[in-house]
Amino acid sequence: MPESRHxxxxxxxxxxxxxxxxxxxxxxxxxxLAAIGLLFSAELAVxxxxxxxxxxxxxxxxxxxxxxxxxxxxxGIVAFSTLFLAFACFRSASHLQFLSDxxxxxxxxxxxxxxxxxxxxxxxxxxAVLYNDVLHTGIxxxxxxxxxxxxIAFLWLAAGLGAILLAATAIIGPPLWREIxxxxxxxxxxxxxxxxxxxxxxxxxxxxxxxxxxxTFSIVRVLLRPFGSFVxxxxxxxxxxxxxxxxxxPACSGLEGIALILCFTSAWLILFRKExxxxxxLILLPAGAVILFVLNSVRIxxxxxxxxxxxxxxAVGGFHSQAGWIAFNFVALGTCVAAREIGWISKRKPQPVSxxxxxxxAAWVMPFxxxxxxxxxxxxxxxxxxxxxxxxxxxxxxTLWVYRGVYRASYKTTNWxxxxxxxxxxxxxxxxxxxxxxxxxxxxPQDLATAPDPLRFAWLALRVTGAAVTVPxxxxxxxxxxxxxxxxxxxxxxxxxxxxxxxxxxxxxxxxGLLHGQRWIAGTLAGVVFALVVARRxxxxxxIVAHATANALIAVAVLVFHRWDLW
Amino acid sequence: xSKLSKVVSLxxxxxxxxxxxxxxxxxxxxxxxxxxxxxxxxxxxxxxxGRRRN
Numbered sequence: 001m002p003e004s005r006h007x008x009x010x011x012x013x014x015x016x017x018x019x020x021x022x023x024x025x026x027x028x029x030x031x032x033l034a035a036i037g038l039l040f041s042a043e044l045a046v047x048x049x050x051x052x053x054x055x056x057x058x059x060x061x062x063x064x065x066x067x068x069x070x071x072x073x074x075x076g077i078v079a080f081s082t083l084f085l086a087f088a089c090f091r092s093a094s095h096l097q098f099l100s101d102x103x104x105x106x107x108x109x110x111x112x113x114x115x116x117x118x119x120x121x122x123x124x125x126x127x128a129v130l131y132n133d134v135l136h137t138g139i140x141x142x143x144x145x146x147x148x149x150x151x152i153a154f155l156w157l158a159a160g161l162g163a164i165l166l167a168a169t170a171i172i173g174p175p176l177w178r179e180i181x182x183x184x185x186x187x188x189x190x191x192x193x194x195x196x197x198x199x200x201x202x203x204x205x206x207x208x209x210x211x212x213x214x215x216t217f218s219i220v221r222v223l224l225r226p227f228g229s230f231v232x233x234x235x236x237x238x239x240x241x242x243x244x245x246x247x248x249x250p251a252c253s254g255l256e257g258i259a260l261i262l263c264f265t266s267a268w269l270i271l272f273r274k275e276x277x278x279x280x281x282l283i284l285l286p287a288g289a290v291i292l293f294v295l296n297s298v299r300i301x302x303x304x305x306x307x308x309x310x311x312x313x314x315a316v317g318g319f320h321s322q323a324g325w326i327a328f329n330f331v332a333l334g335t336c337v338a339a340r341e342i343g344w345i346s347k348r349k350p351q352p353v354s355x356x357x358x359x360x361x362a363a364w365v366m367p368f369x370x371x372x373x374x375x376x377x378x379x380x381x382x383x384x385x386x387x388x389x390x391x392x393x394x395x396x397x398x399t400l401w402v403y404r405g406v407y408r409a410s411y412k413t414t415n416w417x418x419x420x421x422x423x424x425x426x427x428x429x430x431x432x433x434x435x436x437x438x439x440x441x442x443x444x445p446q447d448l449a450t451a452p453d454p455l456r457f458a459w460l461a462l463r464v465t466g467a468a469v470t471v472p473x474x475x476x477x478x479x480x481x482x483x484x485x486x487x488x489x490x491x492x493x494x495x496x497x498x499x500x501x502x503x504x505x506x507x508x509x510x511x512x513g514l515l516h517g518q519r520w521i522a523g524t525l526a527g528v529v530f531a532l533v534v535a536r537r538x539x540x541x542x543x544i545v546a547h548a549t550a551n552a553l554i555a556v557a558v559l560v561f562h563r564w565d566l567w
Numbered sequence: 568x569s570k571l572s573k574v575v576s577l578x579x580x581x582x583x584x585x586x587x588x589x590x591x592x593x594x595x596x597x598x599x600x601x602x603x604x605x606x607x608x609x610x611x612x613x614x615x616x617g618r619r620r621n
Contacts, residue, residue: 322600325597361614478610
């Protein structure tokens with residue numbers, strides 16, 4: 001049967017019943033789309049890090065167009081792609097399922113993929129000329145008219161567009177793209193309209209800022225009333241106490257947090273809808289939004305109290321930036337627990353509580369969660385310098401002690417032995433870290449430099465202990481011990497450490513890299529090295545020692561060669 | 568899932584895209600701490616949903 005007839009036949013009648021998203025989640029088409037998304041995201045991240053729009057000289061009309069609209073268009077493409085895929089999963093899941101079956105027979109075109117890499121290299125070369133004029137041609141001097149700048153900008157755009165087309169056609173062939181377009185019909189129009197509404201909907205959302213700000217201001221005033229001595233001026237939205245005052249700016253109204261929690265909750269409701277009672281579960285949406293809005297007011301009230309108590313640097317330098325995320329995580333996790341444990345919302349049968357029941361995932365992941373949570377709390381409670389860093393060590397130590405029984409029980413199955421590859425890999429990661437580091441060497445933080453000697457030495461000793469002992473244990477248990485194996489099988493405990501898969505290795509290493517902020521490339525490569533060290537002999541102990549070696553060498557570079565920027 | 572739930576989901580998805588793609592950084596959601604916060608949230612969710620065994 002010809003495929004088009006086959007498709008029409010399958011799309012009629014009962015086949016029009018949409019499939020669940022989970023049914024296509026493990027399929028080949030989704031894997032290929034995810035591969036394209038991952039490739040473009042990684043390249044976009046590098047482009048964003050390397051190219052600064054402000055360095056683009058305002059010369060030539062096409063260059064000016066790129067300068068003024070480039071970022072907006074790029075974000076629009078990301079928004080359109082996300083919406084199109086989401087809409088397709090809702091409306092055309094059955095068609096995507098059918099294409100998934102076909103795409104298995106079409107291998108990735110390596111020649112086109114090589115063409116993509118060549119186009120990206122050309123794009124990078126032209127970017128270097130366009131943004132930084134590395135060849136010192138002077139042709140892009142600001143304000144200089146002429147066709148040459150526009151020609152360079154045109155080539156630059158052509159190389160970028162060519163790279164996108166080559167990767168897209170290499171991973172999913174042109175005939176299948178045509179099938180996707182045909183099967184999804186006018187969905188792209190809907191996705192484009194939604195992306196445009198999202199782009200231009202920012203301003204209407206901001207029009208709600210004044211009302212939300214006034215409400216936040218009123219709640220903060222009520223919260224602070226029992227503590228006296230606070231003067232509130234509704235005309236300027238300012239609250240003051242003594243020398244410390246805070247202005248509740250429109251951006252502090254809490255609307256962005258509400259938008260985030262609504263997204264999170266709706267994603268949870270969609271993903272775990274089988275476990276939930278509808279419409280009861282929809283109560284989680286307004287409940288989360290209201291609680292987060294109130295918590296934002298509590299955050300500002302607490303900020304005022306901390307600042308007025310004399311801890312201005314803590315209030316402004318630490319608490320201000322951390323408390324919002326702490327509140328968001330509190331509400332998001334509360335939503336997850338409520339969705340699982342409240343019988344009125346959840347379909348799950350109550351689980352009999354057994355004192356012998358253990359959660360093996362917790363033993364592998366909680367040390368990492370506790371070190372991150374302690375870091376966030378330490379940032380919130382200190383000012384510009386993280387004096388409370390030792391909290392991280394305490395948090396990991398307590399978590400390891402709590403789950404000591406699980407580690408003891410898994411001692412026979414988890415290979416904690418080490419060999420020569422561990423320190424060698426540590427040296428390699430250290431060398432990579434320094435080679436890829438673009439930050440300029442910085443001096444010792446002033447707070448530390450001016451601290452009394454005993455305090456400084458004690459803090460440094462604990463900082464080195466944290467970097468070389470507790471952090472490697474916590475991160476390796478989570479990323480190589482849990483995530484790498486969890487990506488291979490839901491029953492991760494049965495997966496041998498020597499089992500190997502490139503997608504799992506790359507994905508877990510990429511997530512590990514993202515944790516390292518601007519050093520995400522070095523972080524990803526370090527993750528790859530640690531994972532390879534584990535897989536080579538099936539020894540998790542090797543990864544921990546390699547990680548510890550790399551961190552200890554970085555500590556040496558900081559203390560001996562004054563590379564304080566590395567911490 | 569009812570049509571109403573689907574419509575609500577799509578509207579919320581639109582808001583999400585708007586916030587992530589076109590939003591501006593605000594003090595309460597500090598971009599510098601986003602990676603740590605998301606890591607904590609993801610780790611805690613993994614633990615909450617982790618299977619228990621005797």
